[in-house]
Amino acid sequence: MNWRKPATLLLTVAITAYLLHKVYSEASRVNLSASSLLSPYFLTAVLTGFVAYLLYTALWYIYVHHASGVSFRRTLLATLSGTYLGFSLNSAVGVLVKVRLLGTDYWYTMGVSLLAIATEFLAGLLLIAFIGKNLIALILAGALLVAVIFDRVAYYLLYPFFWAIRKLQTLEKMYSGWHRARGELKTVLLAIAVGILLTIANSTALYLTARTFGVGENYLKFLEAVLYSNFLGGLLGTPGGIGANELGVTLAIGDTPTAIVVAFLYKFITQYAYAIVGAVAFYHLVAGEVKAN
Amino acid sequence: MVNNHRHLVNNMEKEGVLEEIDRRIKRLQAEIEIAETGLRRIEELGARAKGPEVKDYSHYYLAGMLLWFAIGLVLLVVISRRAPSGVKIPTGLYALMIVAFSVPLAYYLLTRERKEEPGRDLLERERMARLVLKAFYEPLRRAVERDDRKALETLADELLRNPPLASAIERLGEGDPKLIAYALLLYANFRDDLEDEVAETAERVHNKPVKALLQSLLEPKGYNGEERSIEGEDHEV
Numbered sequence: 216m217n218w219r220k221p222a223t224l225l226l227t228v229a230i231t232a233y234l235l236h237k238v239y240s241e242a243s244r245v246n247l248s249a250s251s252l253l254s255p256y257f258l259t260a261v262l263t264g265f266v267a268y269l270l271y272t273a274l275w276y277i278y279v280h281h282a283s284g285v286s287f288r289r290t291l292l293a294t295l296s297g298t299y300l301g302f303s304l305n306s307a308v309g310v311l312v313k314v315r316l317l318g319t320d321y322w323y324t325m326g327v328s329l330l331a332i333a334t335e336f337l338a339g340l341l342l343i344a345f346i347g348k349n350l351i352a353l354i355l356a357g358a359l360l361v362a363v364i365f366d367r368v369a370y371y372l373l374y375p376f377f378w379a380i381r382k383l384q385t386l387e388k389m390y391s392g393w394h395r396a397r398g399e400l401k402t403v404l405l406a407i408a409v410g411i412l413l414t415i416a417n418s419t420a421l422y423l424t425a426r427t428f429g430v431g432e433n434y435l436k437f438l439e440a441v442l443y444s445n446f447l448g449g450l451l452g453t454p455g456g457i458g459a460n461e462l463g464v465t466l467a468i469g470d471t472p473t474a475i476v477v478a479f480l481y482k483f484i485t486q487y488a489y490a491i492v493g494a495v496a497f498y499h500l501v502a503g504e505v506k507a508n
Numbered sequence: 509m510v511n512n513h514r515h516l517v518n519n520m521e522k523e524g525v526l527e528e529i530d531r532r533i534k535r536l537q538a539e540i541e542i543a544e545t546g547l548r549r550i551e552e553l554g555a556r557a558k559g560p561e562v563k564d565y566s567h568y569y570l571a572g573m574l575l576w577f578a579i580g581l582v583l584l585v586v587i588s589r590r591a592p593s594g595v596k597i598p599t600g601l602y603a604l605m606i607v608a609f610s611v612p613l614a615y616y617l618l619t620r621e622r623k624e625e626p627g628r629d630l631l632e633r634e635r636m637a638r639l640v641l642k643a644f645y646e647p648l649r650r651a652v653e654r655d656d657r658k659a660l661e662t663l664a665d666e667l668l669r670n671p672p673l674a675s676a677i678e679r680l681g682e683g684d685p686k687l688i689a690y691a692l693l694l695y696a697n698f699r700d701d702l703e704d705e706v707a708e709t710a711e712r713v714h715n716k717p718v719k720a721l722l723q724s725l726l727e728p729k730g731y732n733g734e735e736r737s738i739e740g741e742d743h744e745v
Binding site for chain 1: 576577580594596597602605
């Protein structure tokens, strides 16, 4: 199949060009000075963003490694490619590619995917519930916790629905994937701990970016912003690209021109930059696989 | 029987027709054998290469992804309407992507009939060969052996009324089923004044046993003229 290699290359170039174009057009709308980008706040934010990305990979690694023994490096390649594809297309495509890269089966990877998202939300909601003494966040966190820890309860809650649409087999597979990814209680607790660190790192990166431009808000607002941004950018099925993510941030920290710049830069240092790296990683992996075939 | 003096009066002619039929039967049996070997090999190869059979769910996946994408887009539009923001969401681009992804899905749904497993073709040929053997050549052989014209008529009827059999004969390259049916009817109801018609049909029909059958009716050229007059041999058991 000789067409696969050029087709892959063409697709990668097209998506990367789109990515760069969007980054450029977004960046040109705001007045970015070199001094603000070189300020210690922003440089620390970049570093924190890097740490956050490693923590995100670690979260995946925890769920993937205990069952399949995949290395951290392989997991990093998979998350990078997944970020790239989730950014430019859809997180569902990202999951498909991760299935190939991690060598795990589809339902398992889907389970890990959902677990990683759930863990991130759970961590964010827990932080908001305890720092902001928010009852709604606590209830939502409790529901997620039940689904993660007592997954059999969630299974029986979903049972009537899947029975009605006659897809019990699908529910069975989903449950098995989720349950296998979840592993022992120890794994889940470790993952939640990493998820909390990840959320703190992300909101700190956002906080530092905001400070670069003199936007000072309550730290809680930044936690909310991270949560909203994850939801709109990652859970909605639309490409996690520019737009939805920043909308999530501005929903929480306000809708001033400066806030939009902050939102964009925050997303750039925590996600978009890795999507561009991911494009390269993805091409290498796919090209390598084509050669191997 | 009025005109049966020409019906396979000659043992040698009958042998010739039977020989042709046997040849066809052997060919179809070989076809079945080849298909079976091929299928067995595909099975072995498949078992070795793939392990358990992997079902392809990619179209469900794509459809689900598109649905999720579309719902997400609607939600995003609703949210951005309710909370006006300076952030621009490329809704047009997203809508375009949904359309673009629908193309491979539609393509898949339209072409999936053709993308069956590799053994399907062989399986189909085997099935057709068995059908033609059982429903055509074996009855034909019996009828010719006994010179049973009633049975030949029934067989011609069967050819016209059984579309699977007709299409199997056609697709296995055994000739035009309608022409074969006509030839059999012609043979079963032969009269002297139909000689030209028989000659013409024998010319057109491609199925060798049927051709031989028709040719046995034609005025033998000279040397075996007297053989026609021998009667009573057509009911040999």
